[in-house]
Amino acid sequence: MSSKSLHVLFDDDDVLLNAVKQIVKEKIHINEIYTPFPVHGLDKAMKLKPTNISIATFLYGCIGFTVAVLMMNYIMIVDWPQNIGGKPSFSFIENMPAFVPIMFEMTVFFAAHLMVITFYLKSKLWPFKKAENPNPSTTDDKFLIDMELGSNITKTKSMLKKLGAVSIEVIKNNDDEE
Amino acid sequence: MSSHYEAPIRKPLVLGNKSYHDISEDIARPIETPPNKDWWIAFGISLAAFLWGIGCIVYTIGTGIGTWGLNKTVGWAWDITNFVWWVGIGHAGTLISAVLLLFRQKWRMGINRSAEAMTIFSVIQAGLFPVIHMGRPWLIYWMFPIPNQFGSLWVNFNSPLLWDVFAISTYLTVSLVFWWTGLLPDFAMIRDRAVKPFQKKIYSLISFGWSGRAKDWQRFEEVSLVLAGLATPLVLSVHTIVSFDFATSVIPGWHTTIFPPYFVAGAIFSGFAMVQTLLIIMRKVSRLESYITLQHIEMMNIVIMITGSIVGCAYITELFIAWYSGVEYEQYAFLNRATGPYWWAYFLMMTCNVVSPQVMWFKKIRTSIIWSFIISIVVNVGMWFERFVIIVTSLHRDYLPSSWTMFSPTFIDIGIFIGTIGFFFVLFLLYARSFPVVAQAEVKTILKSSGENYKKIRDKK
Numbered sequence: 001m002s003s004k005s006l007h008v009l010f011d012d013d014d015v016l017l018n019a020v021k022q023i024v025k026e027k028i029h030i031n032e033i034y035t036p037f038p039v040h041g042l043d044k045a046m047k048l049k050p051t052n053i054s055i056a057t058f059l060y061g062c063i064g065f066t067v068a069v070l071m072m073n074y075i076m077i078v079d080w081p082q083n084i085g086g087k088p089s090f091s092f093i094e095n096m097p098a099f100v101p102i103m104f105e106m107t108v109f110f111a112a113h114l115m116v117i118t119f120y121l122k123s124k125l126w127p128f129k130k131a132e133n134p135n136p137s138t139t140d141d142k143f144l145i146d147m148e149l150g151s152n153i154t155k156t157k158s159m160l161k162k163l164g165a166v167s168i169e170v171i172k173n174n175d176d177e178e
Numbered sequence: 179m180s181s182h183y184e185a186p187i188r189k190p191l192v193l194g195n196k197s198y199h200d201i202s203e204d205i206a207r208p209i210e211t212p213p214n215k216d217w218w219i220a221f222g223i224s225l226a227a228f229l230w231g232i233g234c235i236v237y238t239i240g241t242g243i244g245t246w247g248l249n250k251t252v253g254w255a256w257d258i259t260n261f262v263w264w265v266g267i268g269h270a271g272t273l274i275s276a277v278l279l280l281f282r283q284k285w286r287m288g289i290n291r292s293a294e295a296m297t298i299f300s301v302i303q304a305g306l307f308p309v310i311h312m313g314r315p316w317l318i319y320w321m322f323p324i325p326n327q328f329g330s331l332w333v334n335f336n337s338p339l340l341w342d343v344f345a346i347s348t349y350l351t352v353s354l355v356f357w358w359t360g361l362l363p364d365f366a367m368i369r370d371r372a373v374k375p376f377q378k379k380i381y382s383l384i385s386f387g388w389s390g391r392a393k394d395w396q397r398f399e400e401v402s403l404v405l406a407g408l409a410t411p412l413v414l415s416v417h418t419i420v421s422f423d424f425a426t427s428v429i430p431g432w433h434t435t436i437f438p439p440y441f442v443a444g445a446i447f448s449g450f451a452m453v454q455t456l457l458i459i460m461r462k463v464s465r466l467e468s469y470i471t472l473q474h475i476e477m478m479n480i481v482i483m484i485t486g487s488i489v490g491c492a493y494i495t496e497l498f499i500a501w502y503s504g505v506e507y508e509q510y511a512f513l514n515r516a517t518g519p520y521w522w523a524y525f526l527m528m529t530c531n532v533v534s535p536q537v538m539w540f541k542k543i544r545t546s547i548i549w550s551f552i553i554s555i556v557v558n559v560g561m562w563f564e565r566f567v568i569i570v571t572s573l574h575r576d577y578l579p580s581s582w583t584m585f586s587p588t589f590i591d592i593g594i595f596i597g598t599i600g601f602f603f604v605l606f607l608l609y610a611r612s613f614p615v616v617a618q619a620e621v622k623t624i625l626k627s628s629g630e631n632y633k634k635i636r637d638k639k
Contacts, residue, residue: 013626014182036198036367037622038395051397054404075323075332084336101341101419108412109348112405116355119401120386123394125362129387136370138390139363141198141622 005031007134007169008160010143013039019163020045020145026159028150034138053122057115064110068103134171142166182626186637190630191285193468198622201469202367205618208464209368213611216463224603231597234590235310243313247587252573256591257307258423259565260598263448264304265346265420266441266561269413270449271297272353275360276409279402284628285477287620288469291364292460293453294357295613299605300452301350303598308342310594338422345419349412356405359398362388364614417445424568431511431572434499440492447485447531448561454478454554458547460610469616472545479544482557486535489564493532507577515571519584523567530560 010016017039023030030046043050073092076082076099081089088094120126138144149170150156157168192201213221238245248255271293278286309315321343323333333340365385372378388394421441424432454475461470500512515524534556538544543553575582609615626632 033392034390035392035395036202036390037363037619038399039392040623042392043396046392048393048396051393051400053397053400057404057408071323072335076335080332082331082334084334087336089336095336098336101338101415101422102335102344104411104415105341105344105348108352108408108415109344112352112408113355115401115404116359119359119397123391123397125386125388125394127383127386131366131369131382131385131387131389132391133366133370133389139367139370139388140202 003173004149005171005173006145006147006149006156006160007171008145008147008165009135009137009167009169010145010164011141011166012164013037013143015164016143016145017041017045019160019165022159022163023145023147026150026156028156029148031146031148033146034133034135034144036139036141036143039143053115053119056118057111060114060118061107061111063114064107065103067110068099068106071106072099072102146171182632183636184627184633186633188628189471189473190633191288191469191471191473191628192621192625193471193630195631196468196625196629198625201618201622201625202371204466204468205364205614205616206368206371208611208615209613217607217611221604221607224600224607227596227600228604229597229600231594231600234593234597235306238310238590238594239313239315243311245588245590247585247591249583249585251576251581251583252570252585254573255566255570255585256587256595257311259562259569260595261304261307262420262441262565262569263562264300264307264598264602266417266445266448266565267452267558268297268300268304268349268353268449269417269442269445270453271295272349272356272409272413273446273449274453275356276406276413279406280410284624285474287617287624288466288471288474289453289457289478290620291357291360291613291617292457292609292615293449294353294360295606295609295615296453296456297353297449298350298357299602299609301346301353302605303602305346305350306598307594338419338426341419342423345416349416352405352409352412356402356409359401359405360617360620361613362386363390363398363619364617366390367618368614414442417442429572429576430505430507431515431568433508434496436492436495436499440489440496443485443488443492444531444561444564447482447489447535448558450478450482450485451554451557451561454482454550455558456606458551458554460615464610464615466616469621472547475547475550476545479538479550479553482553483535483538483544486531486538486557490532493528510575511572514575515567518571518575520567520571520574523563524571527560527563527567530556531564534560 008019010019013035016033016035020030020033020042024046033042033046035042076089076095077092083089087098133139133144134146135142135144153170160168194200196204246256271290274286274293275290278290309318312318321333321340323335362385365381366388369378369381369385372381418438418441421437425434425437427433457470458475461467497512497516500508503509514520534553537549537553543549570585574585
């Protein structure tokens with residue numbers, strides 16, 4: 001099956017943002033937008049859901065904290081308690097102040113690394129991954145909207161021209177990956 | 179555009195008549211042009227120093243720690259001084275990229291990339307010293323909490339030295355992923371404009387296939403913010419824990435509660451000085467004066483001045499508390515520092531760290547490039563001596579006058595230190611020619627609000 005889509009190029013972030021708002025208003029579906037830098041307000045304009053990655057990070061931090069507590073409790077209290085300078089080595093809660101630095105470090109370690117791994121996996125970023133931006137200038141100074149044609153292609157095109165599009169291309173998608 | 183408004187009173191952060199494309203051009207230029215003769219000379223010298231250091235390390239490991247100037251009384255000296263010095267230098271990078279991000283300081287965008295690079299490279303140098311000092315570095319895995327199969331004991335979680343292992347490794351790895359995540363869009367920019375196939379391949383590999391989708395950017399910004407939130411307490415914890423190495427001991431001169439904040443302030447102080455040293459050269463060589471402006475240099479000088487004053491305050495507090503404590507050992511430790519055989523090191527530390535940054539109160543000096551460069555070097559020398567004073571003068575005259583002695587480094591001690599400086603500059607020089615040294619994607623977001631040309635147009639209205 002093949003479908004068609006439009007690749008619309010812009011050269012300014014404000015023009016892009018304005019155009020996106022108009023396209024959304026016209027109820028034409030936007031497949032993707034590629035930009036060279038984060039355009040503030042773009043996610044809201046194209047009605048992207050806010051990301052949940054910070055909630056995940058909080059949970060990762062909790063995991064790190066738990067791992068640290070369990071590890072130190074097992075090593076220092078359960079498995080092989082030692083008398084170190086007469087400190088209270090036989091009770092976790094009494095020995096706890098000495099464990100605080102590592103609890104903190106492990107919390108940060110788990111939260112930061114698992115968050116970044118989640119981000120890389122969700123955004124499909126890893127070594128040898130092929131870049132998917134259709135136009136190489138979208139990492140430099142151009143902004144590209146990959147969108148559907150709308151009900152009337154000539155009407156859509158003229159609207160986009162009016163909104164300040166630099167170029168409009170009709171792309172045939174061969175969905176042969178399926 | 180109201181969304182790009184910035185108060186006219188703020189000076190532009192991007193100078194000249196720049197467009198988005200100009201920024202890409204300027205950042206890609208050092209990567210796409212061959213290095214000049216000066217670069218090769220600097221690289222050659224650094225590499226020679228690095229190789230010399232490797233030789234000294236190999237000799238130390240082959241023969242033993244006895245090749246160092248340490249003795250029975252002074253069991254920690256040159257290597258730990260270098261360790262603390264390098265870790266301290268590393269702190270500025272995280273401070274610039276994380277703390278200033280949380281405070282929404284836009285001027286960090288011109289310098290954060292290089293400052294983070296400096297962090298990573300200097301923490302690598304720092305990590306070398308404890309590893310070599312172990313004497314048998316192939317047993318480094320004894321530091322990790324691994325199941326006990328040697329018939330001996332687990333690691334001791336009550337020990338600040340083990341806290342250090344966790345703190346430094348967390349710090350190094352978190353800084354690395356923070357840095358690399360920020361680099362992805364910039365690597366992608368280099369990748370998409372590369373003409374040489376080899377270059378294209380390399381930058382495709384290291385940009386992890388970054389495509390700049392709207393959703394990616396949304397996550398990218400969230401990740402940057404949360405990482406900054408995590409890195410801020412992390413960076414404060416790292417030097418706090420380094421200071422615990424001393425503060426939890428019972429040695430007069432080390433056993434003080436002021437150490438954590440005092441060490442953190444000192445770390446930021448020396449780190450900013452190192453950033454200043456590196457960037458003053460780099461902005462000139464790589465022609466980045468439009469992005470690393472005189473305003474950036476002035477801002478960093480103000481940070482140096484303030485943290486220098488905090489450090490000076492800590493020095494005086496230490497003296498006061500030693501007297502006020504009424505403990506004669508404590509009092510002697512500080513009297514000995516200032517007037518004993520190492521008075522010259524104490525004097526250097528006081529002059530370089532407390533007196534020299536005070537000249538930054540004069541606008542003329544803090545906006546002078548040559549003065550900024552000189553002061554930044556002076557501060558780094560002073561901060562090295564601070565650690566030397568804290569470590570050596572507290573140890574060399576202990577409770578037992580019969581064991582009082584002096585410390586003098588051997589050429590191996592000095593050689594390893596020179597080697598780490600060489601290694602650091604080898605890494606930094608390679609970085610300056612192959613990495614986008616300014617976070618160009620971030621700078622593009624402030625171009626319309628803080629670019630000189632855009633500000634001028636707005637001010638005319």
